[in-house]
Structures are given as structure tokens and as C-alpha cells.
Amino acid sequence: MLDINMFREHADIIRADHDKRGLSHDQIDEVIRLDNNWKKARYDADQLRRVRNEAARGIAEAKKAGNDEEMQNILAEVASLGEQIDALGVEADNLENSRDELRMKIPNILHESVPVGENEEGNTLHSKHGNKKEYPFQPKTHNELVDQNNWVDLPRAAKIAGSRFYFLKGDLARMELALQQYAVDFLTVRGYTFVQPPVMMNRTAYEGVTDLADFETVMYNVQPEGFYTIATSEHPLTAMFMDEVMEPSMLPMKMVGISPCFRREVGAHGQSDKGIWRVHQFTKVEQIIISKPEDSWELHEELLSNCLELWDSMDLHYEVVNICTGDMGTVASKKYDLEAWLPGVGTYKEVVSCSNCTDYQANRLRMRFRTPDGNESVHTLNSTAVATSRALVAIIEQNQTETGDVEVPQVLQPYMQGQKLLKSCNW
RNA sequence: GCCGAGAUCGCAUAGCCCGGUAUUGCGGUGGAUUCGAAAUCCACUGUCUUUUGACGCGGGGGUUCAAAUCCCCUUCUCGGCGCCA
Numbered sequence: 084m085l086d087i088n089m090f091r092e093h094a095d096i097i098r099a100d101h102d103k104r105g106l107s108h109d110q111i112d113e114v115i116r117l118d119n120n121w122k123k124a125r126y127d128a129d130q131l132r133r134v135r136n137e138a139a140r141g142i143a144e145a146k147k148a149g150n151d152e153e154m155q156n157i158l159a160e161v162a163s164l165g166e167q168i169d170a171l172g173v174e175a176d177n178l179e180n181s182r183d184e185l186r187m188k189i190p191n192i193l194h195e196s197v198p199v200g201e202n203e204e205g206n207t208l209h210s211k212h213g214n215k216k217e218y219p220f221q222p223k224t225h226n227e228l229v230d231q232n233n234w235v236d237l238p239r240a241a242k243i244a245g246s247r248f249y250f251l252k253g254d255l256a257r258m259e260l261a262l263q264q265y266a267v268d269f270l271t272v273r274g275y276t277f278v279q280p281p282v283m284m285n286r287t288a289y290e291g292v293t294d295l296a297d298f299e300t301v302m303y304n305v306q307p308e309g310f311y312t313i314a315t316s317e318h319p320l321t322a323m324f325m326d327e328v329m330e331p332s333m334l335p336m337k338m339v340g341i342s343p344c345f346r347r348e349v350g351a352h353g354q355s356d357k358g359i360w361r362v363h364q365f366t367k368v369e370q371i372i373i374s375k376p377e378d379s380w381e382l383h384e385e386l387l388s389n390c391l392e393l394w395d396s397m398d399l400h401y402e403v404v405n406i407c408t409g410d411m412g413t414v415a416s417k418k419y420d421l422e423a424w425l426p427g428v429g430t431y432k433e434v435v436s437c438s439n440c441t442d443y444q445a446n447r448l449r450m451r452f453r454t455p456d457g458n459e460s461v462h463t464l465n466s467t468a469v470a471t472s473r474a475l476v477a478i479i480e481q482n483q484t485e486t487g488d489v490e491v492p493q494v495l496q497p498y499m500q501g502q503k504l505l506k507s508c509n510w
Numbered sequence: 511g512c513c514g515a516g517a518u519c520g521c522a523u524a525g526c527c528c529g530g531u532a533u534u535g536c537g538g539u540g541g542a543u544u545c546g547a548a549a550u551c552c553a554c555u556g557u558c559u560u561u562u563g564a565c566g567c568g569g570g571g572g573u574u575c576a577a578a579u580c581c582c583c584u585u586c587u588c589g590g591c592g593c594c595a
Binding site: 122125126128129130132133135136138139140141142143144146147154157158160161162164165285327328329330453455456457458 | 520531538539540555556558559560563564565574575576585
């Protein structure tokens with residue numbers, strides 16, 4: 084959510100941003116109109132409250148002085164004031180709610196380096212990494228490889244849960260665990276604090292970190308308590324400091340989180356998403372930073388460079404793309420994606436997303452830090468380190484041999500008792 | 511799950527019984543003093559606002575001219591009992 088002062092003082096900046104995104108100015112104008120009406124209603128209510136407060140003080144004094152007649156006089160004067168104040172107060176609240184409901188839908192201001200484009204076609208190549216290996220045979224898809232080795236059981240998962248769930252078995256499951264440990268260790272030595280968050284959140288906290296539409300299409304609602312299962316540990320880790328004023332000495336706060344991630348994936352269908360690529364549950368190791376505004380762009384590059392080093396260390400081939408205006412969500416101001424090469428499928432596909440959300444989440448969550456001139460909103464940043472299911476797909480396809488075996492990346496071998504090849508599961 | 515006690519400004523605290531301008535300490539910022547520092551002293555230190563104005567005592571509702579204070583609901587914390595991986 085953008086600061087209300089942006090609408091009052093710098094509406095031109097928001098309008099210019101909407102032009103870049105190809106959006107009309109209607110919503111901006113409506114927020115400004117509602118804000119003006121709210122200010123007026125509030126002013127009127129404040130004036131009536133003032134009259135009432137003055138009367139209340141008068142009554143208190145008259146009572147103290149034992150002047151009963153004076154007290155009765157004042158009481159008669161303010162008899163109907165309460166109702167008027169309530170009516171104006173309700174009007175002001177309604178205006179404020181409408182204003183903020185609309186304000187929540189207005190996207191973050193994009194960074195100047197974000198390329199302009201209508202959709203994902205407009206994303207620009209930032210850099211290429213690793214070797215695009217040549218295979219002296221026709222590379223198989225990850226789906227063919229996991230079937231051949233019995234590493235994934237989709238039909239039985241569908242039987243006991245539903246489609247897009249999976250059992251991960253044997254050595255592939257062990258490599259999944261190795262990936263988690265490796266990524267956590269990798270970031271811990273770089274000064275990030277390991278945090279395991281709750282995997283469910285209440286509605287209020289969740290509204291602070293996500294697009295409202297996500298409640299219908301992404302999150303599971305857990306009854307009877309009404310919790311929402313998290314779609315990523317970004318959400319609990321960012322909301323962790325909701326409603327708090329942080330000490331500047333705590334910033335930047337760097338965390339590495341791990342959690343299962345739950346996604347309903349409403350509306351997702353199609354052959355290309357078969358298997359474990361797009362699923363309802365996976366594990367993700369995530370980087371989170373809460374920083375002062377002046378540090379966030381440098382730290383955004385740090386998050387990216389952590390990803391590059393991590394993925395390079397596993398000897399994988401991938402590209403980094405700079406997400407364009409038309410492909411950006413509402414929350415991020417700038418976003419890089421890592422797209423790994425899948426030789427079996429023959430395309431690059433998204434495995435990491437690295438965003439600077441500036442003060443957009445912090446404004447909703449009321450997360451501030453202390454400065455000599457008052458409290459200021461912090462900036463929040465997040466980046467995948469590894470989403471294990473997708474990293475597994477990239478490793479399986481890129482490290483396959485002619486016989487359908489998969490080589491374990493060297494850096495993961497210590498987490499698997501030195502094992503160099505994944506063994507098939509025999510059932 | 512049951513019973514009891516709590517939640518007050520960044521932190522810690524007073525006020526609550528008995529309704530009438532939110533107390534004090536710490537921390538922070540600025541200033542005085544100093545060659546400089548420590549110590550000391552002074553001021554400021556919740557939010558909003560076109561306001562010598564309004565709001566603010568976990569959240570929501572009620573009673574009242576007036577609620578931190580009284581009543582109801584709710585969340586969380588602590589203690590006791592129960593259950594439990």
C-alpha cells in the first residue's frame with residue numbers, strides 16, 4: 084500500500100507510474116476524492132467532539148463546585164450531541180475504509196530500471212550463467228526420469244489427497260533434504276539468521292503481505308480457527324514485525340527462512356505443468372531482508388548475488404531476467420527471476436524470484452523504524468534461495484546420464500554421505 | 511479443555527476498587543557545561559490534522575454529558591489443574 088501522503092503531495096508520480104503500466108488514472112483520482120471527503124467529515128466530527136469535551140469539562144467543574152443548576156444547564160445543551168457525533172463518525176469511517184480498500188489495490192511505484200513492456204515478452208535478459216551442456220543423446224524430461232526411477236508417486240498422492248500432490252521417495256527425497264540443508268548453511272555463513280516460522284497466519288497479518296485476490300486463488304483457509312496456510316515463508320517472516328517500531332541498530336535484519344509452502348493453484352492447468360513442477364505443497368528456503376529505505380537497492384543486488392553464487396555452486400545453467408512493467412505484480416517495485424535451463428523440456432523456466440517491495444508491505448503492516456525526525460517505514464525484500472521441487476527438476480534434467488541416472492551436484496554430496504549418483508527406488 | 515491473574519507511549523511502570531486533562535523511570539534526540547568526554551542540568555520524545563483541535567491505555571461493542579477506569583464479547587500472555595507428540 085502506498086503512503087497516503089503520496090496521493091496528497093505527489094500524485095503526479097503515481098500517475099506517471101500508471102502510464103508506464105498502461106493503467107488508467109481513475110482509481111488514483113477516486114482515492115484523492117475519498118481522502119478529501121474523509122478529511123472534511125473528520126474535521127466536522129472533531130469540531131462537535133470539541134464542543135462535547137468542553138461541556139464535559141464544564142460539568143466536571145460545576146460538580147466539583149457543587150453548582151447543581153449550572154450542571155443541569157450544560158447537560159441540556161449537549162443532550163443531542165452524541166447522536167450527531169456518531170453519525171458523522173460513521174460517515175468518516177466509511178469514507179476512510181473505501182479509500183483504503185481502493186488504496187490497497189493500487190500497485191507499488193516501479194523502480195526506474197524496470198523495463199517497459201506489456202507482458203512477459205517484455206522481460207529483458209539480465210545475464211547468463213553456467214554452461215549449457217551438450218548431451219550426446221536425446222535428454223529426457225524430468226517426468227520421464229522420475230517415472231523410470233520410481234522417485235515420485237502421483238497416483239497414490241491423488242488417491243489420498245488430490246491432484247497436484249505427490250509422494251517423494253528414496254534418493255530424490257534425500258536430495259531434497261540435502262538441498263534444504265545446503266541452502267540454509269550457505270546463507271547462515273553469509274550472516275543470515277535461520278528462522279522457522281509458523282505455517283499458518285491469521286487474516287489481519289496476511290492482508291498486510293499479499294494481494295487481496297490471493298485469498299481466493301492461492302491460500303488455503305483452515306477451519307475452524309480460520310487460519311490461512313502460508314504460500315511462502317516470506318509472508319510470516321515479513322509480517323513478523325507488524326505494528327512495531329524497530330530500532331535503527333537492528334537494521335538491516337537478514338533472515339533465511341524455511342517452510343512448506345501451500346498453494347491452491349486455482350485455474351492452473353495444462354500439459355506443461357504436469358508432474359512436480361506446479362504443486363500444492365513444496366518446501367522453500369527463502370531470504371528476507373528488512374532494511375532502511377536508503378539501503379534497500381544495494382541489498383536487493385546482494386540477494387540476487389547470493390542466488391547466483393548458490394546456483395553457480397551447484398553447477399547449473401540458468402538465465403536472470405529483469406521483469407518488465409506488464410509482468411510485475413502489485414507488491415514489488417523491481418523483480419529479478421532466475422530461469423533454469425531444462426534440456427529435456429527444451430526451455431528456461433522460473434525457479435527463483437527476487438524482489439524489492441520497498442515500503443509497500445511495510446505501510447500495510449505499520450512496520451517502522453525510529454529516526455531523529457520521527458518514525459519512517461522500513462523497506463522489505465525477499466528472494467527465493469531454492470524452491471526444492473523446482474530445483475530438483477533442474478538438477479534432474481541437467482545432470483541426467485544416457486542411462487537415465489542423475490548425478491548429485493558436488494556441493495550436495497557431503498549432505499548425502501558422499502553419494503555421487505541417485506539410486507532408483509525399487510518399488 | 512477448566513480455573514485464576516494480567517495486557518497502559520520504544521522498554522519498564524503508576525492510575526483502575528471510588529469515571530472527570532495518561533504518572534514516573536530508562537532509553538533516544540537537541541541544548542547548557544567541558545579542550546574533549548563522563549557526570550550533572552534543561553527541553554523535547556504516541557497518532558492524525560486546514561485545528562490554542564481531535565484521537566490514543568491489546569481488539570470490538572455497550573452504559574454515560576464524560577471511560578485506561580464500569581458492563582459484555584474476543585485475542586494474546588503468565589500461573590495452576592487436565593490431556594498430550
